[in-house]
Amino acid sequence: xxxxxxxxxxxxxxxxxxxxxxxxxxxxxxxxxxxxxxxxxxxxxxxxxxxxxxxxxxxxxxxxxxxxxxxxxxxxxxxxxxxxxxxxxxxxxxxxxxxxx
Numbered sequence: 508x509x510x511x512x513x514x515x516x517x518x519x520x521x522x523x524x525x526x527x528x529x530x531x532x533x534x535x536x537x538x539x540x541x542x543x544x545x546x547x548x549x550x551x552x553x554x555x556x557x558x559x560x561x562x563x564x565x566x567x568x569x570x571x572x573x574x575x576x577x578x579x580x581x582x583x584x585x586x587x588x589x590x591x592x593x594x595x596x597x598x599x600x601x602x603x604x605x606x607x608x
Contacts, residue, residue, distance in 0.1 A: 509542060509573070512598045513605070530558040533565065540605065541565070545574040545583060553579070553586045560587035569608040 510520045521536060529550075533541065541559060545552035552572050559565035571590035572583040580591050590608035592601055 509601070512601055515598075516602050518605075530555070530562060530565075533559065534562065538568065540569045540571065540608070542571045542573060542605075545572050545579045553582045556583060556586040556588045571604055571608055 513520050521538065522532065541555075543552040543555045547555070550558065552574070556570055556572065559568065559570065569590065570588040571592065572579075572588040573592050574594055576593065580593070583591055590604050592604050
């Protein structure tokens with residue numbers, strides 16, 4: 508769903524598969540923004556954000572995290588994710604947050 512919304516807005520989307528979004532895979536790819544789901548497996552979204560923020564190549568990447576409630580939102584922010592959107596959301600809400608961060 509995310510890829511459809513983002514490509515529909517004219518943005519390029521790479522690596523929407525879960526196994527693409529690992530710190531090692533992202534180190535080998537140039538991306539402008541990372542959008543992990545808090546509930547994703549291996550590693551979960553908060554752990555992925557922590558791993559990315561520990562790497563020089565991703566310390567300034569805008570990171571938007573999707574899902575979870577207030578507790579998860581606080582965890583994500585503490586890990587270094589400046590943007591957050593909670594499901595369910597409308598496509599325009601997602602695009603507003605992506606543009607903002």
